[in-house]
Structures are given as C-alpha cells and as structure tokens.
Amino acid sequence: MAQVVVADPEAAGLTAMLAxxxxxxITTPAKAAILDAMRGSVAIVVPDAEVEVAMHFGxxxxxxxSGPTPSATVRLSMPADVLxxxxxxxxxxxxxxLLAPGGRAFxxxxxAGDVQISGMxxxxxxxxxxxxxxxx
Amino acid sequence: MLQFPSPEWLAEFQDVVNASxxxxxxxxxWEGDLVFVYEKEPDKGVPADVYAWLDLWHGKCRDAAIxxxxxxxxxxxxxxxITAPYSRWKSVMKKELDPVKAMMQxxxxxxxDLPTIVRYVRAxxxxxxxxxxxDTQFVDEQ
Numbered sequence: 001m002a003q004v005v006v007a008d009p010e011a012a013g014l015t016a017m018l019a020x021x022x023x024x025x026i027t028t029p030a031k032a033a034i035l036d037a038m039r040g041s042v043a044i045v046v047p048d049a050e051v052e053v054a055m056h057f058g059x060x061x062x063x064x065x066s067g068p069t070p071s072a073t074v075r076l077s078m079p080a081d082v083l084x085x086x087x088x089x090x091x092x093x094x095x096x097x098l099l100a101p102g103g104r105a106f107x108x109x110x111x112a113g114d115v116q117i118s119g120m121x122x123x124x125x126x127x128x129x130x131x132x133x134x135x136x
Numbered sequence: 137m138l139q140f141p142s143p144e145w146l147a148e149f150q151d152v153v154n155a156s157x158x159x160x161x162x163x164x165x166w167e168g169d170l171v172f173v174y175e176k177e178p179d180k181g182v183p184a185d186v187y188a189w190l191d192l193w194h195g196k197c198r199d200a201a202i203x204x205x206x207x208x209x210x211x212x213x214x215x216x217x218i219t220a221p222y223s224r225w226k227s228v229m230k231k232e233l234d235p236v237k238a239m240m241q242x243x244x245x246x247x248x249d250l251p252t253i254v255r256y257v258r259a260x261x262x263x264x265x266x267x268x269x270x271d272t273q274f275v276d277e278q
Binding site for chain 1: 234236237239240241242243245246249250251253254255257
C-alpha cells in the first residue's frame with residue numbers, strides 16, 4: 001500500500017511540503033497506483049532557496065529526506081517559483097504541455113538554463129513524478 | 137502610522153486586501169481562513185504569541201481579528217496557519233525575506249492542506265506584498 005515516510009519527523013520546509021503533497025495525492029487510488037509503480041530516487045534542488053530534498057521510491061513507499069543525494073537517479077534543479085508552479089501545469093504524456101501558456105513558460109525556463117534536469121533517460125520516473133504531484 | 141502587530145494594523149490590512157485587484161484575481165477561488173502566528177520575542181516588544189486571523193473568501197477578506205490565543209475556535213478551526221517568530225515576519229514585510237523561499241527553508245512554517253497552499257502560492261505572495269503598503273511602525277522600532 002502506498003505510503004510516505006519522512007526521514008526526519010521534525011523536517012520542515014520543502015521536505016514537509018513535498019511529503020504533504022504526496023500524502024494528499026495518494027488518497028486517490030490512481031495516484032497511489034502511480035506511487036506503487038515508482039522505482040528510483042529523485043533529488044530536487046532549489047538553488048535560490050538553498051535547499052535540496054530527495055525522494056526515494058520503491059515498494060510503494062516514498063521516503064523523503066533533506067540534504068544532498070548525489071546518487072539520485074534523477075536530479076532536478078530549478079528556482080523556487082518554478083517548482084511551486086510545476087504541480088499546477090497541465091501535463092501531456094506526463095510532462096508540462098506545450099499547448100498551455102504555463103507549459104511554454106516552463107520550457108522557456110528549461111531552455112534558459114534556469115531548470116536543469118539530469119537523468120533524463122529515466123523519463124518514466126520523471127513522468128510518474130509529474131503525474132503524482134499534479135494538482136489538476 | 138500603525139503599530140505592528142495590533143488590531144488597528146490588521147483592520148487597515150483588511151481594507152488594503154479588499155482594495156487590491158491583484159489579490160482579487162489571484163485568490164478568486166480561494167475559500168478558507170488563515171491564521172498568521174507572530175511568535176513571541178519579549179526582547180523585541182512581543183511578549184506573547186500573536187494570532188492574526190483572516191477570513192478569506194473569493195478574493196476578499198470578509199473579516200479579520202487578533203485572537204485571544206491558540207484555543208480560540210477560529211485558530212483551532214483555521215484552514216491554514218503560517219507560523220514564524222515576529223522578527224522573521226518583519227523581514228518578510230520589509231521584503232528582506234522572500235516568503236516562498238522562507239516556506240521552502242522552513243523559516244515560515246505552514247500548516248494546512250498543502251495542495252491548496254501550492255495552488256494559491258501567487259495569492260499568498262500578493263497577500264504578503266500588500267503588507268508593505270501599510271505605513272507600519274514595528275513594535276521594536278519605537
């Protein structure tokens with residue numbers, strides 16, 4: 001059964017926010033099924049806020065922890081405002097849709113280098129994460 | 137000049153919120169009350185935690201009050217609570233601290249439905265920006 005574990009129960013900030021978002025998401029069976037299928041680690045780096053959080057997926061569990069995780073399967077780096085906009089963007093095939101203004105704005109930030117993604121070959125994990133966090 | 141924090145400051149803030157077209161747009165579908173907790177800093181003139189409650193509904197602030205404390209039913213039942221020491225709020229109001237980054241760093245502690253908070257982050261930013269429009273006298277700067 002899908003569940004979220006926070007490594008440090010006293011964690012605040014982005015760690016608590018991501019854990020809260022995923023906990024809320026998996027109350028719906030479709031999102032819980034997405035989490036059940038996820039394997040790997042995603043590190044989210046927010047340089048302007050100087051925070052880094054990792055999410056480790058496997059066995060239906062998402063373990064969220066603060067701090068650098070160099071071994072993450074996928075590493076996403078983006079400014080705070082872009083990160084908070086991301087869950088609200090309409091998706092196409094698991095990625096921000098270029099048909100929507102928000103999706104095009106996101107693509108521009110990628111092209112400008114504001115958003116950096118490493119581990120792009122793990123497209124499935126990225127798409128699953130986008131779908132899991134999507135608020136639409 | 138209005139002293140912060142005080143009921144007078146909060147009443148003026150309510151008027152500023154209700155006059156803001158930008159907030160009305162950003163929070164057009166927002167439903168729920170919000171409590172800002174200014175945590176005590178006795179050495180800075182804030183001897184006890186201050187609970188500022190705002191009843192926010194569809195881009196307007198219907199009511200606002202300084203509550204007696206955390207046991208006030210409006211504080212207990214608030215949909216969202218944002219907590220930080222008084223001096224940190226002051227930094228936000230002086231635009232020395234970005235509220236979104238502060239939330240990510242855990243400097244502003246957020247309690248409530250996270251998906252809703254993320255969805256309305258622009259509205260909360262506008263709300264914070266509006267605090268800078270008041271002619272504020274901070275209690276520790278008198």
